[in-house]
Each structure stands twice: as structure tokens, then as C-alpha cells.
Amino acid sequence: MEEQKVPQERSSDEFDTDLEDMEPTNEKPSQSLADMYLKACGRTGAVEVKQLLRHQGPSLNLNHYGIGPLGAKALAISLLNDNTITSLELEDNSLKAEGANHVVEMLQSNTQISSLNLSKNDLRLEGAKVLYEMMLHNYCVKCIRLSGNRFDDACAKYFAEVLKGDYVIRELDLSLNNFSDAGGEHLGQMLAGNVGIEVLNLSWNNFSMEGAVALCVGLKANSTLKHLLLVSSGFSSYVAESLSQALKVNSTLVLLDLSYNLIDDQAVSLLCPGLAGNGTLKVLKLHHNTITAVGALTLLKAVKNNPKSALEDIDISTVVVCKAFMQVLKEVLERFPELVVQYTVLPHVSV
Template sequence: MDNDEPLEPETKDEPETKPTSQNSDETLYCEAEASVAVEKEKPAQESSETDLEIEDTEKFFTTRQNELYLEACRLMSVVPVSYFLRNMEESYMNLNHHGLGPNGTKAIAIALVSNTSVVTLELADNGLMEEGILSLLEMLQENYYLQELNVSDNDLGFKGAKIISEFLQRNTSSLWNLQLSGNNFRDESAELLCQALAANYQIKTLDLSHNQFSDKGGEYMGQMLALNVGLQSLDLSWNHFYIRGAVALCNGLRANGTLQKLDLSMNGFGNEGATALGEVLRLNSSLVYLDISINDISNEGISKISKGLEFNESLKVLKLFLNPMSMDGAVLLILSIKRNPKSKMEEIDISNVLVSEQFLKILDGVCAIHPQLDVVYKAVQGLSAKKTVLLWANPMKLIQSYADQHKITVLDFFKSLSPDGKMTMPVGNFRKAIILQDKVPLNLYQVRELVKKLSDKPDTVNFSLLKTVKP
């Protein structure tokens, strides 16, 4: 050919692609990712990677995470949260009360898509609205490291409940702890959430307290509990469950075999609801913790609960604070434990009830059979000052005196109570061991005082705290 120009493959001009006009999360995620400059990978060295190279890689990843968040904030036109930038490598992130709004939340969600550090995210009282909660839940479809989410007090309402229920139906995230307290959820929201939870097995801990559920919501909750196989802890306190809702909820509990902790305080169960609860306690073998404080339950309802406790083999904590019961009801409770040789009850809270010395004698008899039991009451009527002093003698002084006489340390004394000599013990096991030991006789008041001093977290005593406890 006469033409001296080199031949080149024929190409066509590619049409320019313009970003879609929709303000979608997907577009924002892509724009934020694309705007962060990424260095080309260096050729692999023959020698193995050094610690310095690993640190450089981690530093590079953190820097890129920060840049991604800053770019997301620019796209969303929001001010970056300095606390978030500083703590992106921590497992616990507390952004409660930061006024993020939906756009600020969306920027956080974009940055967390690829984050592998944050396990717990607190976002209570941030005005998330539907857009914010949607961004968070879309992020959770990609992030399999985040496990606990608190979006309480965000007034999510029905639209928010709909978004959350659709997310729960998918069962695809690693989330197991979800806090939804104070979101103005009503019965129509309860219906959506319960439909999703009926088939959800991922969520283990759920907080729906301080909402607006009434009896119809109680019916939905009961239906859900009869089918759910995942929930282990449920908080329904500060709602509006009365007789019909209470009975429906209890009907569901009778069929449930996984729930261990249930908070129903500040509702209106009354004696009819207490009767239904008594039947639940007779049949249920999974509940370990039950709070029915402030539910207008009198001695009549307490007697029904006591009947159930005579057969229950799982419950350890029962809270009945501020119910209109008297000492007669308190006697019924502890006698029901005495009649049940398989009872595991460790704590009964009736701390608004005045008891008598006769009650204390009955309680001593019950504790002889169940030494792990502690009953918290208000005070003892007519107790003399001398007896009060004897009852409240400092237990640490008594133990220190014994240790000095036998030339051992106080720590040695406490470790001798543990079968394996460990520094920690479950509270129930500790109570049982220290009541049964005969080296330093202690009464129930003194044991309770020791538990208070040695507990650094619920349900566990830690002997290493003895360094801070002085006789």
C-alpha cells in the first residue's frame, strides 16, 4: 500500500457516562470510593513481609478509611465527626446524641462498609429518620463485623419499623443485638416487626422498651414468641400491655423454648396477667430472668406466680419491685421455693415490702435448703437497734480476723470457696459456698454486702477486687 501511516485497530468513541440523577446510596458509595486515591501495589519482595511492612499496611488502611469518610461527608455536605475519625480502629463506637441526622448517618454508613474494627455502634438520639436507618441497614448487608447496633430514641415510627422489618426478614447480617427503645412504635409497627422476627434466628437481644405497644401489640408479640427460635433477651418494659395483651403474650411464652431474659416492668399486667405468668412459670424451662416490677400485682396475683414457682426449674432472678403486695405475699413466694427442691432461684426483689422477724425465720429455713437464694426487702419491722448492729457487722472484719488467726491471706480464704481455685465465681455459687462454709459464719445481710463489694459485673464475683476492699 502507498499509505505509509501505521495501521491501528479501528476504535469508536465511547459515549460519556454521566452519573445518574438519582440520589441513591449506591451512587454515593461509588463516588466516595472512586474519589480516594489508591497507590499502585509495589512489586512483591522475595523475602517475607516484615512487621514494619504490616504496620505500614495497617496505617495505609486506616488512612484510607479516614479519607473515605471525609469524602463521604463532602458528598453529603455534613461536618465530619472528629470522635468517629479518631476511633475507627476501636471495637466500640459511641455516637449517641451527636445530632447526625440522616445525611451524617449516611456518611458514617459509607465509611463503615469496609470497616473491620467496629463491633458495637451506638447511635441513640441522632434524628436518623427513615433515610438514616436505611443507610445503616444497607451497610450491614456488606459489613459482617458489626454485631451490636443501638438506634434508640430516633422517633423512627411506622416507616422506620417497615424498613427494619424488611431487613430482619433477610437474616443476612452478623447483627445479634438490636436496641430500638423509644422509637414511637405503635401496634401497626409491632405487627411488621413481629412478622419479621417470627422467622428471624439472627437477633439474640432485642430492646423494644419505651414504645407505644398496647394490647393488640401484645397479641402480635405472643404470636411471634410462639414461633421465634433466636431471641434470648427481650425488653418490653414501659409499654401499655394490660390484661388482654398480657394473656396473649404469655400464651406465646408457653410455647417458647429459647428466651432466657424478659423485662415486662412498667406495664399493667394486674392479677389476671400474673395468673397467666404463673402458668408460664409452671411450664417454661428456659427463662432465667424475669422482671415484672410495677405491674399492679397484689397478693392475689403473687399467689398464682408462687404456684408456678413450685414447679419451675430454670428461673434465677425474679423482680417484683413496687407491686402492691404485702408480707403475706412475700411469705408465699419464699415458701414456693422451699417446696421446690429443683428450684434455681438466686434473687427475689421485693424491695418495697416491710417484713417481720418471723419472716426472717422462715427465710432462714428456706435458705438452709436453697443457700444460693437472696431475698431483697425494704426493712424489718420492729427490729431492735442491738439486733440491727449484729446483723450488719462488717463481714470483711470477720474474715480478716479468721485469716489472721490461721496465718492465711483473705484471698486464700475466698479462693478456698471456689472448687477450681479461680478468681471469679457466679454469684449464686458464691452465695451457696459462703453460706455452707463453717469457718466464718455469716448471715444473709453480710453475704449480700460481700456480693456488692466483689461484683464487677452482673452475676459474677471477682476476688481480685479484694485489693480495693478494706475491713
């Protein structure tokens, strides 16, 4: 797929961005966040959220309060010069792109917040443009959660462009969005060039074959990712060989979650050469796929034949195993006593 450059327009121009003009002046340095917030609500006309008035500690959790764009503006004003909050939770607040823009503008002045949750705020393409601007100049936010924001493939292009070569963001959650094959290709290119992300959640998207393969190609070139979550993301036997090739080369991945996909016994067979050559993967989740006892046995033999295996947890808890599996498991546990394998066994099957 030919790479398209992301337009360089500044989405913040589309919104009312006058936080500094409305910032309370001549305030005492010792004034509390609650006092600053009450004053900001008075200036903006926003309805105050009582939870914030009772808040204590470095993590401010305002999830599910229906804050909206105007409430986000009042909150942003009160946090402009705050030096106590390091984690800001704003999930499910109907912020939309306008509210997200107020938060992003606040982050230009506030350098204390390192974790930001904007999940389920209906951000869509306009919100993706706002976040593009934030990430372009970001040196502080290391964890950002953006699950369930109706981001599509056009949004993926923005994220991919700004995150190529990025070294600041360590954890990124883009689950429960509307990415498909084109989005997978953009994000795969991002993975190949990113040098910071350690935890990436792309679960509950629909990458299908081309997008999933592109992600595997990106994983093969990546050198920092430790946790990759791909729950219900369209992975099947068509993708297994590409994933196997990535696992042979990748030397940083510790957790791989492929639960609730379309992985069958054939896919397991294709995946096993990669597992047999991998020495870093510790947790592999494959529950709620279409694997049978045959695939489970194939998987276990691959672990047995890998003397450098680092696996500590294999979750195939929805697979009913056979007696041959139990026999091989005994041998595997003798070699790797720390390994935990989750499976289902019929009452008449015993070790």
C-alpha cells in the same frame, strides 16, 4: 385476634439510596476509617462528628451527637467496606426513617457489625418498615436496640412477622415504645415461633390485660428466651395465672423482671404455682409493686416448697416484711444457701 399479613412493600424505595455510587473509589486498603469518613462528609455535605475522628477499637459510640439523616449517610458510606467495627451505637441522633435506611443499606455490604443501637431516633412506622427489610435478610446483626422510637401496634406487626422463626437475633430491645394490647398479641405470636432471641426487653409499654396474656402464651411455647424484661408493662393479677402457666412449662427463662407493675398479693398467690414448678428461673424482680408482707410470705413459701428451685436472687426490696417472713427465710436459706432475697425490714424486726 386474626393474624394479618405484613405488606411486602420495600420502604427503601422511598429514600435516596445511592451509597455505593458515592463510595470513595481507588482508595488505599490501609486508609483509616477517619479518612474515609472525612471524604464521605465532603461528598455528602454532612457536618463531621469529631468523636469518630478520634475513634479507636471495635465499638463505635456516636450516641447523642445529633447526626441526622445526612450524617447517617456519610457514616454509612464510610462503613460500607469496614472490617474493624463490630458494635455501632447511634442512640438519640434524630436519624428518623431516612437515616435508619442509610444504615440498613450499609449493612447489606458490611458483615462485621453484630450489635446495633438505634434507640431514640423517632423511627415510627416508616422506620419499622426499614427494619423489617433489614431483619428479613439479616445474617450478621445479633443484638439490636430500638428503645424509644414511638413504635405502635402497627409496627409490632412488622417485627412479629419478620421475627417468627428467626434464629439470628439474640438480643432485642423494644422498650419505651407505644405497644398496647394488639401489639402484645403480635409480639406474643412472635415469641411462640421465634427460635433465636435470648434477651427481650419490652419494658415501659402498656400491654394491659389481653396483650400481656398473649405474651405469656408466647412465653409458654418459647424454647430459647433467657431474659425477659417487663418493667412497667401493665402486668397485674389478671395476667398472673397465665404467667404462672407459662413458668410451669418454660425451661429456659433465667431472669424475669416484673418491677413497677400492678402485682399485688392476689397476683403473687396466682403466680406461685408456676414458681413452685419451675427449675430454671434464677432472678425474679418484683420491687415497686403493691405486694405486702402477706404476699412476700406467700412467695417465700412457694420457693421453700420447690425442691428444684434455681432462684438465686429475689428482689422485693420495696416490701416491708414481717416476723413470720424472717422465720421462713431462715428455713429457705438453709435449703438454698446461695439465694439472696432483697427486702425491707422495720428496725424492731430481727432474725
